[in-house]
Amino acid sequence: MNPLAQKNPHRRFNPLKQEWVLVSPNRTQRPWQGQMEKPVVAAALQYDPDCYLCPGNVRAGGARTDKYTSTYVFENDYAALKLDAPRFSSDEEGKGILVAEGESGVCRVICFSPRHDLTLAKMSVPEIRKVVDVWAEQYRELGSRDDISYVQVFENRGAMMGASNPHPHGQIWASRSIPNEVVLELRGQGEYLREHGCCLLCAYRELELRLGERVIAKNDSFVAVVPYWAVWPFEVMILPLRHIADVEAMTDAERDDFAAILQSVTSTYDRVFDTPFPYSMGLHPRPSDGEEHPEWHFHAHFYPPLLRSATIRKFMVGYELLGSPQRDITAESAAEVLRQAAARAV
Amino acid sequence: MNPLAQKNPHRRFNPLKQEWVLVSPNRTQRPWQGQMEKPVVAAALQYDPDCYLCPGNVRAGGARTDKYTSTYVFENDYAALKLDAPRFSSDEEGKGILVAEGESGVCRVICFSPRHDLTLAKMSVPEIRKVVDVWAEQYRELGSRDDISYVQVFENRGAMMGASNPHPHGQIWASRSIPNEVVLELRGQGEYLREHGCCLLCAYRELELRLGERVIAKNDSFVAVVPYWAVWPFEVMILPLRHIADVEAMTDAERDDFAAILQSVTSTYDRVFDTPFPYSMGLHPRPSDGEEHPEWHFHAHFYPPLLRSATIRKFMVGYELLGSPQRDITAESAAEVLRQAAARAV
Ligand SMILES: O=P(O)(O)O[C@H]1O[C@H](CO)[C@@H](O)[C@H](O)[C@H]1O
Ligand SMILES: O=P(O)(O)O[C@H]1O[C@H](CO)[C@@H](O)[C@H](O)[C@H]1O
Numbered sequence: 001m002n003p004l005a006q007k008n009p010h011r012r013f014n015p016l017k018q019e020w021v022l023v024s025p026n027r028t029q030r031p032w033q034g035q036m037e038k039p040v041v042a043a044a045l046q047y048d049p050d051c052y053l054c055p056g057n058v059r060a061g062g063a064r065t066d067k068y069t070s071t072y073v074f075e076n077d078y079a080a081l082k083l084d085a086p087r088f089s090s091d092e093e094g095k096g097i098l099v100a101e102g103e104s105g106v107c108r109v110i111c112f113s114p115r116h117d118l119t120l121a122k123m124s125v126p127e128i129r130k131v132v133d134v135w136a137e138q139y140r141e142l143g144s145r146d147d148i149s150y151v152q153v154f155e156n157r158g159a160m161m162g163a164s165n166p167h168p169h170g171q172i173w174a175s176r177s178i179p180n181e182v183v184l185e186l187r188g189q190g191e192y193l194r195e196h197g198c199c200l201l202c203a204y205r206e207l208e209l210r211l212g213e214r215v216i217a218k219n220d221s222f223v224a225v226v227p228y229w230a231v232w233p234f235e236v237m238i239l240p241l242r243h244i245a246d247v248e249a250m251t252d253a254e255r256d257d258f259a260a261i262l263q264s265v266t267s268t269y270d271r272v273f274d275t276p277f278p279y280s281m282g283l284h285p286r287p288s289d290g291e292e293h294p295e296w297h298f299h300a301h302f303y304p305p306l307l308r309s310a311t312i313r314k315f316m317v318g319y320e321l322l323g324s325p326q327r328d329i330t331a332e333s334a335a336e337v338l339r340q341a342a343a344r345a346v
Numbered sequence: 347m348n349p350l351a352q353k354n355p356h357r358r359f360n361p362l363k364q365e366w367v368l369v370s371p372n373r374t375q376r377p378w379q380g381q382m383e384k385p386v387v388a389a390a391l392q393y394d395p396d397c398y399l400c401p402g403n404v405r406a407g408g409a410r411t412d413k414y415t416s417t418y419v420f421e422n423d424y425a426a427l428k429l430d431a432p433r434f435s436s437d438e439e440g441k442g443i444l445v446a447e448g449e450s451g452v453c454r455v456i457c458f459s460p461r462h463d464l465t466l467a468k469m470s471v472p473e474i475r476k477v478v479d480v481w482a483e484q485y486r487e488l489g490s491r492d493d494i495s496y497v498q499v500f501e502n503r504g505a506m507m508g509a510s511n512p513h514p515h516g517q518i519w520a521s522r523s524i525p526n527e528v529v530l531e532l533r534g535q536g537e538y539l540r541e542h543g544c545c546l547l548c549a550y551r552e553l554e555l556r557l558g559e560r561v562i563a564k565n566d567s568f569v570a571v572v573p574y575w576a577v578w579p580f581e582v583m584i585l586p587l588r589h590i591a592d593v594e595a596m597t598d599a600e601r602d603d604f605a606a607i608l609q610s611v612t613s614t615y616d617r618v619f620d621t622p623f624p625y626s627m628g629l630h631p632r633p634s635d636g637e638e639h640p641e642w643h644f645h646a647h648f649y650p651p652l653l654r655s656a657t658i659r660k661f662m663v664g665y666e667l668l669g670s671p672q673r674d675i676t677a678e679s680a681a682e683v684l685r686q687a688a689a690r691a692v
Contacts, residue, residue: 005434009427009431009450034511086354092553103355152669177366181667195442282664317507318517323521
C-alpha cells in the first residue's frame, strides 16, 4: 500500500462504478458528540407469536405465512413493483425534462429459516446452502421472464438498516429495467474488458490475493475483501475465484463454499463490536436482459453502517449526498480489524 | 401530471444526474414495524456552556470559539481535507484498478448565529442574509485559489442526519478535485445545453412555474420545488429565476430573496410534523476550476429523511444502495403536503 495514502487525505477510484471516495485517515481522532444508536439486541425467542414471518402466523395484509420448516418465499404484501403495472413512457411538455416510464416487476420475501432467533451468522453452512439454492432458483425463474431484466436479491439486517423485522429474511426485487447501480457496474466492467482485454473483477481478485492486505476470508471458491475503494467503514465484497456470472452458474461445491463464506463474513461482523452487526447486503448477478455480458463477474456487496462501536455509526449525509462519499479509516485498517475479529474465538 | 404515473409503479429520470428513481405510489398503505426515531426536541438554552460552538467556549481540540455576535467561521478542528496534504497519484500494480491520488482542501465550520436555540427556520431574514453573505465571501475566497476546484457549502441538521451539535451551523468542504455529484450534474447540464441549446435548469424552472403542481414557495428571485425526480420524501430544490452560477453573482435584492426562501422552506419543514425537521442541505454553485461553465445554473438541494411522522423516516438501504433509489409518495403529493404545511398559521 502506498505509504502516503495510509496517513494523508486522498481519494480512491472505484473502477466498478467509476466514481471516487474521499479517504481521511488523519481524521480518526475526531470525538463524537452526535447521535448514539440503541445497542442492538439479538432476538431471544425461537418463535414469536407477533412476528408475521414466523411459521403459521397471519401477516398485516391478512395472508397467512405457511408452516414452513426450512426456507419460505412469498410475494411481498406491499410490493414496490407489480407485474401487471401499466406500461407507458411519457415526456410531459416534450423537453426531455419531465420523463417517466411505467416500471413493472416482482417483489418477494425470502425467509431464511423458521427460527426467529437466527441470523445468517448463526445458521449452519448447510442451512445457508438452502438459501443459496433458493436464490439460484429465483434467479432462474424470474430472470427467464421476458419482462424482467434484473433480479436484485438483498437483505436489510437490523433496525438501523431499515429492517422492519428481526426474523432472518431477505428480499428480491426483480424489475423490467436495469437499476442505476447495475448500469454503472455494467459500464465499469464493459469498459475495462474493452480496454484491457480481461475481466475487471478477475484482475482485481488476483491483485488482492497476491497483496493480501485487504483479504478477510477465503475458501476454495471465494474470497472476501474490503474493497480498495470501500465507502462504508467495514464494507466487504465477495468474489468467486472463477469467472462466473450468477448463482445459477455455481457448481454444487461452489454453492457450499458460497454458503460458507457468507457464514464467515457475517459471523466475523458480529464479533467486531460484540453485537449483531447491521448491514445491507446484496448479490450482483449478470442482468437477465437476454444479453451475454461476458464482462460481468458475479459478486456480493455488504454495506454495514457501524463505525466505531455498537452505537456509533457512519452517517452518509451532507458532503456524501452533495459531493462524494467520505471515510475515515482506510480499507486496509478495516480489513485488519475484521481479520482480528475473525481470529477471536467465539 | 400523467395520471398513470400518479397511481402506478413507475420510474422517473433525473436529467441533472442522469439516473432514475423508482416511484411506488401504490405502496403507501404499508404498515411500519421498524425502527422509530427519537422525537426531535428543540434546543432550549440560548447559551449552552457545554456547546463548543457557543461564543467564548473551548472546543474539543483545545481552541476557543470567539465571542462572536453574528456569524462565525473557523477551520474544522478535525478536518477531512488539509491544504498541505501531499500530492501524489498512484496506480499500484499498474492495472488501472488500485488507483489513488492525494486530495487537498479546506474544511470550515460556519456558525449561523451565536444563539444556541435558533435554527435557520427560526432566524429572521436579515439574520439569514448575513449567512448568505458569508457563503458568498467564502466562495470568493476559496474558489479563487488555484488549488480549489469546488467549494461545497452544506448543513447537516438534526442528530438523525449526523449533526453532532444542535447549535445552528453549517460546513464548507472545499477541494482540489470536483466531487462525484457535481461531476454528474456538470455532465447532465452540459449535455442538455449542447442538445437543446438552452440551460437545463432554466427550462426546468419555466416548466415548474407554468405547471405549479410541484412548486412550494416563490418570491421575486427564487422558486422552491419538489423536483419531479425527487428521491427523499420531502426533497426540495431552490432555483434562482435568473441564470446565475453562484451566490457571489447574486444582486443585493437576490441575496435578501435567497435568505427569505431559505427561511420559508425550513419553517415549512418544521410545520409538516410539528417537529424541528432534520435534513442535509447544500449549495451547488459553479465549480471554481477556472472554466466558464455556461451550462451551470446555481441551485440548492434539501434532503430531509422523515417520511410519515416525526419518528418514521425513509431508509436508503438494500435496494437503494444496490439498485436504485425508491420512494412511495409522489413528488406531487409531497408538494401538496408542504404547501398545506406552509399555509398553516404558526
Ligand atoms: O463533520 P461532522 O458534522 O462531525 O460529520 C458529519 O458530516 C460529515 C460530512 O457530511 C460526514 O462525513 C460525517 O459522517 C457526519 O457525521
Ligand atoms: O420492504 P421493507 O423491508 O419494509 O423496506 C425497507 O427496504 C426497502 C428496500 O431497500 C426500502 O425501500 C425501505 O425504505 C426500507 O424500509
